[in-house]
Amino acid sequence: MPDMSASVSLAMTHLVPLAKEVDENKVTPGVLGFIVFAVMALAVWALMKSMNKHMGKVDFQEAPDGEETSSSSPASGRTGKASPAKG
Numbered sequence: 001m002p003d004m005s006a007s008v009s010l011a012m013t014h015l016v017p018l019a020k021e022v023d024e025n026k027v028t029p030g031v032l033g034f035i036v037f038a039v040m041a042l043a044v045w046a047l048m049k050s051m052n053k054h055m056g057k058v059d060f061q062e063a064p065d066g067e068e069t070s071s072s073s074p075a076s077g078r079t080g081k082a083s084p085a086k087g
Helices: 004-020 030-056 065-070
Strands: none
Touching: none
């Protein structure tokens, strides 16, 4: 894998002059600010998509209270200590 710092510094040398073309009397984020914002927006979108995929795999259905006590008998090999937390 190539050295990432070299590619980052090369990108910065090309992007910083674009940001300098803006009038010095105005305070604006410029092209560099837009690129940073766009990259952050894409990262958040990718994280949300991944989170939705993982949350879709989760089963939130809980057992009724009556079944929980009857299925935790010693004969079945389960004890009541491993019951899921309620909240």
